[in-house]
Amino acid sequence: xxIIRDLEALARHPYPVTAIGNFDGVHLGHRAILKAAxxxxxxxxxxxxxxxxxxxxxxxxxxxxxxxxILTPDDKLEMLRLSGIHGVIVINFTLDLSMLPPRDFVxxxxxxxxxxxxxxxxxxxxxxxxxxxxxxxxADLGREFGFDVTVVGPVKVAGMEVSSTKVREVIAHGxxxxxxxxxxxxxxxxxxxxxxxxxxxxxxxxxxxxQSRTECLxxxxxxxxxxxxxxxxxxxxTNIGMRPTFAEPERTIEAHVFDFDRDIYDxxxxxxxxxxIRPERKFDSGEALAAQIAADLKRARAxxxxx
Numbered sequence: 016x017x018i019i020r021d022l023e024a025l026a027r028h029p030y031p032v033t034a035i036g037n038f039d040g041v042h043l044g045h046r047a048i049l050k051a052a053x054x055x056x057x058x059x060x061x062x063x064x065x066x067x068x069x070x071x072x073x074x075x076x077x078x079x080x081x082x083x084x085i086l087t088p089d090d091k092l093e094m095l096r097l098s099g100i101h102g103v104i105v106i107n108f109t110l111d112l113s114m115l116p117p118r119d120f121v122x123x124x125x126x127x128x129x130x131x132x133x134x135x136x137x138x139x140x141x142x143x144x145x146x147x148x149x150x151x152x153x154a155d156l157g158r159e160f161g162f163d164v165t166v167v168g169p170v171k172v173a174g175m176e177v178s179s180t181k182v183r184e185v186i187a188h189g190x191x192x193x194x195x196x197x198x199x200x201x202x203x204x205x206x207x208x209x210x211x212x213x214x215x216x217x218x219x220x221x222x223x224x225x226q227s228r229t230e231c232l233x234x235x236x237x238x239x240x241x242x243x244x245x246x247x248x249x250x251x252x253t254n255i256g257m258r259p260t261f262a263e264p265e266r267t268i269e270a271h272v273f274d275f276d277r278d279i280y281d282x283x284x285x286x287x288x289x290x291x292i293r294p295e296r297k298f299d300s301g302e303a304l305a306a307q308i309a310a311d312l313k314r315a316r317a318x319x320x321x322x
Contacts, residue, residue, distance in 0.1 A: 017102035018092060019064075022128040025104075030061025032133040033104070033125065035140065037179070038067050040085035041094035042198040044137060044170040044177040049098045051167050052135040056101070061132065063101045067091070068108040075108055082183055083230035090205055090229070090285075104129065117148030121156045133163040139178070172196050189234045189291040201287035203243070204229040204268065208279050211267060220308060222254075222269035223279055225286055233288055235266070235295040237311050239318040242270050243285040249275060252315040253286060256295035273316065290318050 019025050034052035038045050049065060056063035069088055073081040086094060095103050106112070106124070115123070120143050125131045134153060142148040148156075150166045157164035170177045177197050185193040186202055194202045204227040211224035223242065235256030241248040253270040270286055292314050298304040 016092075016096040016100065019102060019104045020107070022104070022106070022124070025128060027130060028062035028064075028102075030056065030059045030132045031064060031129055032056040032059070032061050032135065033064045033066050033129060033131045034100070034135040035066045035142070036137060037071055038065060038091060038095060039071065039082075039179045040182050040198055041091060041098065042085075042177050042179065042182055043172065044167075046098055046199060047170050048135055048137050048167045049095070049100050051165055052133075053099055053101075055133050055135065055165060059132070064104050064129070065095050065098075065100045065102075066104045066106065066129075067095075069105050070108055072108050072113065075110065076113060082179070083232070085179060085182055085186070085202070085229075085231045087205060087228045087230075090203075114144050117143030117152050118156060118159075119143075120148070121153070121160060126160050126162070131162050133165065135165045135167060138166055138168050183231055186231055186233055189236060191233070191238070191288045191290050195289075201241070201289055202231070202233075203285045203287045204232070205283070205285045208282050208284055210280060211269065220271055222271045223284070225268040225270060225284060227268055227286075233291065237292045237295065237315075239289045239292060239315040240270055241287040241289060241319070242272050243287060244279065244282070248287070249273070250316070250319040251275075251286075252292075252311060253288070254295065271312075273312075292318075 032052045032055045034048045036045060036048060052063040071081065071084065092103060125134065134157060136150055136153055138150055140150055140153065154164045173196065175181060182194055182197050185197065191202060204225065206226045206228040208223045209226045233255060238253045238255065240251045240253040242251045249272045251270045251272040253268065255268050257266055292311055298307060
């Protein structure tokens, strides 16, 4: 997959079809947009691009209210690659760019720099200064500048419209099953394995302490998880939180991998969150904690076992 960050150096491609969006999460709604672009490009013998922005516009314009990103920028590129898109155009979002009216953005970027022949957008797209551009405006500008526009309608799962906002909402409630259904994959955290206090190892329960680069975190608690390493997924159980039994000073993400004996310190990993088992809580004694850990392990193995 080609990644283009400098539009001035963009080579001309046959019949460019461009899907436009932030694509945070690359959820089922996004994938419907990407698939439409891929299908249209294939039918015309062209090239399908996803056009996105870095940083997320809200991060620059309203940082105090900006959402937590579901995917890191690198993870978003990887999920876009897996969608089958031919290339990703990453536009550096600046204050100057935010001031462009919708028509100027279409003229200067989509037509002059990319040379689009078709554009694919979601029904709720917004673009241009003060978010003045929407799907209807894009269709009008397509007629003016000579490109076709496809508007992809809402995707619903179990009656819920799929959106990044909805995905963040269910993750914030620890509803990982619904998050998986909305995204078509489990939500995951990514980052390096770092050295921790090794309390787990001392009680015969070694854990990998993961320093998450992913912003969109779940509520504190115990989760059935899969740790994704270079050799594939490994069933695991993960505690996210402050470890109140030990009065830890900071939030940690600690994954215990079943039947595992490898040194993975400093390795970049992904942690898929499959299901929340219980909230985090304080235990009165080490014995009570050990009994709960045994019950949690049994529950996690049952969740992760093949049907």
